Amino acid sequence: MVEEFKVTPWEVEGVVDYDKLIKHFGTSPLTEDLLEKTAELTKSELPIFFRRKFFFSHRDYDLILKDYEEGRGFFLYTGRGPSGPMHIGHIIPFFATKWLQEKFGVNLYIQITDDEKFLFKENLTFDDTKRWAYDNILDIIAVGFDPDKTFIFQNSEFTKIYEMAIPIAKKINFSMAKAVFGFTEQSKIGMIFFPAIQIAPTFFERKRCLIPAAIDQDPYWRLQRDFAESLGYYKTAALHSKFVPSLTSLSGKMSASKPETAIYLTDSPEDVEKKVWKFTLTGGRPTLKEQREKGGEPEKCVVFKWLEIFFEEDDKKLKERYYACKNGELTCGECKRYLISKIQEFLKEHQRRRKKAEKLVEKFKYTGKLAQEMWNEAIPEPLKRS
């Protein structure tokens, strides 16, 4: 196949064709049936991420629902690589994860891969990624997880992850890792080992694991599914999300390394106004006259895409906006102003919660119920007695 786009855990390029990606990765489409079943089991309306197909693909999500229905339960696992400030694109999957935790009442493990980011980013020091870990954890906590059912752990600190990764690291040889992740002779040995560390949390409980994450992380789960059962665990399930585009383009994904193309969670209302106003790609026509005559192209518009993915909760309003644009009734300026106000509103609330999160870090990392259970197994008995 000629690749017009590229999706790996470290790179997303081009305009992604998600139907092709499902075939290419060998995953399954997230069907209406599964969504209805989700609504039924949770006795809830589906959240925007499901209604709008931001999550579009899965592995074994049907089995997760079955495990839940039949009382075996499951657990959630997701993560974050702390290489810089978090932006809108990073946080959206966490809101979906929160919804799943809340509705199914399950444990959630969040891995902060400060080791990975130090190893993979030539210019970052280990201290840098540890600092970003703390910073990013504030954003994650602000989403509002259950502190007694959520364990946020940093690999450099919850190093029991190393012990848990060892049996996994005996299942993967260099040839397999190379095929899946494209390692070369120049890859650092820490990078080569890292897949075992990212896979380890899928074995935290003897239940099926469900991972809500962008589809670029799927190669890890595919690898896990090759040997999970031989280690006495379940093949992990996954829910795959699309990528949130940057302000300037519908191709690739929002990148924290290009400040003008991303909205950071710490941006001020002025930053938001300036960036959206100045940089956002729209589906508008060159002149207002043409816009009125031919109508806009919402399919080619980042403003519309952002409203669709996250910022316009109301399905009816989104539909009306779509047709108003197509019919030339809307100007791009109007849409941008609407998006700006929506983002500002969201960030105001997020930043308020982020401030409060400072006092909750200890609970999520060490003293909450689930965190305590996990650390309890990590510290040898004689040290607890002393």
Place this chain on the structure above:
Amino acid sequence: MVEEFKVTPWEVEGVVDYDKLIKHFGTSPLTEDLLEKTAELTKSELPIFFRRKFFFSHRDYDLILKDYEEGRGFFLYTGRGPSGPMHIGHIIPFFATKWLQEKFGVNLYIQITDDEKFLFKENLTFDDTKRWAYDNILDIIAVGFDPDKTFIFQNSEFTKIYEMAIPIAKKINFSMAKAVFGFTEQSKIGMIFFPAIQIAPTFFERKRCLIPAAIDQDPYWRLQRDFAESLGYYKTAALHSKFVPSLTSLSGKMSASKPETAIYLTDSPEDVEKKVWKFTLTGGRPTLKEQREKGGEPEKCVVFKWLEIFFEEDDKKLKERYYACKNGELTCGECKRYLISKIQEFLKEHQRRRKKAEKLVEKFKYTGKLAQEMWNEAIPEPLKRS
């Protein structure tokens, strides 16, 4: 060079030419000057391991002595891969290490690589190597280290080693690891990462590290010396020992996997008698008559080698035995009986101390002064308060 022998961290084959090995590995011979200086600084007689040149090579041992003399100090590091019961060949370097700790009064870190042995041995489970870890630790403690200056740690448990290995794992790429250790496409990713774990303890203190170990471990230290200074630490120093031959041959090294060729530290007096009597290679002649006429060949005799390396403390007696053999005054039976009594005597005392070691495990691993300091840094503050 045509290799008549082979020395890697996993294999020792053939009759090792130690002078060639010094050139091949690029190490330095342990000179009389350095040994005299050691005696002078420690105000002690040199122990058998130094007098008989069982330790024969080094890296930067001169700088270790200088650091000691000038008050900067140093620390000791060695280790053990727990894949089975320990034998005589495994324990001898630990006696040398004990002498160094005692005479120089320095800290000692002993790494038990239960991760490595599980990863490298196809047929061992992780539980197997963890069990052998406990078993081997008893033998190590029996040697008599200072419990407040010695930290014995198992990689599967003192997993902070993972965090410490990460900056190292960013310094080594697959190509380097392959060149040094011979990894292939089939090598497991845990094996490929392991050099970073074995190197990490050389950075436990901001002093120079001295590693007394068999020379087959030197490739790890050579690699460490390539980048240690770029990470703000010292290049490690090392003292290299020869290999203890098996009962049946002067080539290769004693192997725990061939029970009849090794004396285990848990062998009974009867085991010792039977094995030495039945299997030991000597330098004797086919008939007693020939032996009386031509004399024996102590250079080709494992009995003599074992006495030389460890079991005949008395230099004068060893020399007398050498000439008595050469002159045909001794029979191999006499020498075997002498060695049997020496080994029995040693094992009786070792096994008595091994029994007592059961009560000391906790101190060496967790509650001794040095162990406490190390664990104290490994456990996050909020967990200590709770």
